[in-house]
Amino acid sequence: MTRARTPPPALSAPGRMLRVGGIPLHVLSEGRGPVCVLSGGLGMAWFDWDAVAALLAPHRTVVRFDRPGLGLSAPAPAPPTLADEADRIAGLLDALGHPGPATVVGHSLAGFHAEAFARLHPDRCAGLVLVDGSVEEDPRPLLPRTVRTAWASGVATALSAAGIPRALGPAARRLIGRTGTVGSHPPHPWERAGYRTSRVVRACVLENATYPYQAAELAALRPGHPLPAAPVTVLAAYGGSETARELRWLERQRALAAELAGHFAVAAPAGHLVMADAPEAVARAVLEQP
Numbered sequence: 001m002t003r004a005r006t007p008p009p010a011l012s013a014p015g016r017m018l019r020v021g022g023i024p025l026h027v028l029s030e031g032r033g034p035v036c037v038l039s040g041g042l043g044m045a046w047f048d049w050d051a052v053a054a055l056l057a058p059h060r061t062v063v064r065f066d067r068p069g070l071g072l073s074a075p076a077p078a079p080p081t082l083a084d085e086a087d088r089i090a091g092l093l094d095a096l097g098h099p100g101p102a103t104v105v106g107h108s109l110a111g112f113h114a115e116a117f118a119r120l121h122p123d124r125c126a127g128l129v130l131v132d133g134s135v136e137e138d139p140r141p142l143l144p145r146t147v148r149t150a151w152a153s154g155v156a157t158a159l160s161a162a163g164i165p166r167a168l169g170p171a172a173r174r175l176i177g178r179t180g181t182v183g184s185h186p187p188h189p190w191e192r193a194g195y196r197t198s199r200v201v202r203a204c205v206l207e208n209a210t211y212p213y214q215a216a217e218l219a220a221l222r223p224g225h226p227l228p229a230a231p232v233t234v235l236a237a238y239g240g241s242e243t244a245r246e247l248r249w250l251e252r253q254r255a256l257a258a259e260l261a262g263h264f265a266v267a268a269p270a271g272h273l274v275m276a277d278a279p280e281a282v283a284r285a286v287l288e289q290p
Contacts, residue, residue, distance in 0.1 A: 011193055013072055015046070015064075020091040021084075026072035027092065028064045031057030034126065035098045036286055037089060038064045040275075041108025041134075042211070043176075043204035045071035047188050051279035052105075059287060063102075065092055069203025071194055079149040079206045082217035086116035090124055101126035101230075103286060107275060109134050109211060112218050115260070119221055122228035127289045128262070131274050131282055132237040135252045139215035152209035153202070160198035169195040180273040182239050231289040232262030235281060237270040 015028030028046050036056060038049045046064040053062045067085070068076035076084075093102055103126045106114025111133025118125040141148070159165060173195040174187055194200055236253035239246060250266070257264035267274045267281035275282055 011189055017072075018092070018095045020088060020095050023068050023076055024074040025068070025088075025092065026066040027096070028053075029061060029096060031060055031062045033060045035093070035100070035102035036060040036062050037093070037102055037104045038062065039067075039089070039104065039106050039110035039113055041110055041272075042207045043070060043173075043200075044107070045190065045194060047071075047190050048273070049275055050188075052275045052282045055279055055283035056286060060103075061098070063092070063096065063098075067203070067207075069199050069206070071190075071200075075199055075203060079145075079152075079210050080214070081210070082112060082116050082214040082221070083120065085110075085113040085214075086120045089113065089117045090121045093124065100124075103127040103129065103289065105129040105131060105282065105286060106133060107131040108272065109207065109214070112214050115227075116218055116221060118227050118230065119225035122226075122230075125228050125230050127230050127286075128227075128232045128260075129282070129285045129289070130232070130234045130256070130260075130262075131285075132253070132267075132270075132272050133234065133256065134211075134215065135256050136212070136215035136219070137252075139212055139219055141212040141216055145210070145213050148209050148213075149206065152205045156198070156202040156205040159201055159205075165198050165201040166196045169197070169201055177273065177276070179271075181271040181277050182269045183271075183277050185276050227260060232257070232260045233265060233285045233289060234260070234262050235265050235267055235274065235285045237272055237274045237277070238266050238268040239271055240269045 017024045018027050040048050046066055049064050056062045066073040104114040111130040114128055118128050170192040173191050234257035236250055254264050267278040270277035
């Protein structure tokens, strides 16, 4: 006789759902003090910031959220744009009752969002920390946005119809985690719960598809929208190798800091997922800003 397998206990989601711009977003707010918003890179979720949030919460009100379709947030009716993401941060702060300036920490793709927030909402920005932020010196998308996003939507629909998210989503998320870190990190319980859904896979595909357009939007935004008089820190990941690729990346990050008149710092040893490998460096970058 085969004994029935006991189902795993249901996970209890931290935080709450807030409607921002008409979209239910999953939001987690902890700690007390000046407000700090943490926003992860392409396809990332609130739990990727656990270690950083734990270090900041004794000193800051730490706000984490999932962009539409990611983590536990509902999907958006349209593909993301840079202006939408900048406005989303402002709307989230309003919904939480934080009308004053906040420090925004943007990792990878979210570095675009954080900088755009500072330029479009200068009175709301107390500081910027760009954690191994995306850098595109001369972004020129080759296809019209509508063509690329339509193609991406079709890919996401096909993947979902084939059951790929449920079968391979969590494994793909773990693979990305391993390639983006230099340390060994155990899987998070929410990886399996979130990354096996078609909703999250679709959001990831659309974020990837709109990346070059968001880069181009930021390049167009910079000349007419100066940064406010707030501190900027560019924190670059360095794994410790002397390869030309890694050294070139450090130089690109240093150049970004110079372009933004900011402070340049290095987190080492760390892979692209700096918040996992070097959470202390991220927290220090926030706390040491004047």
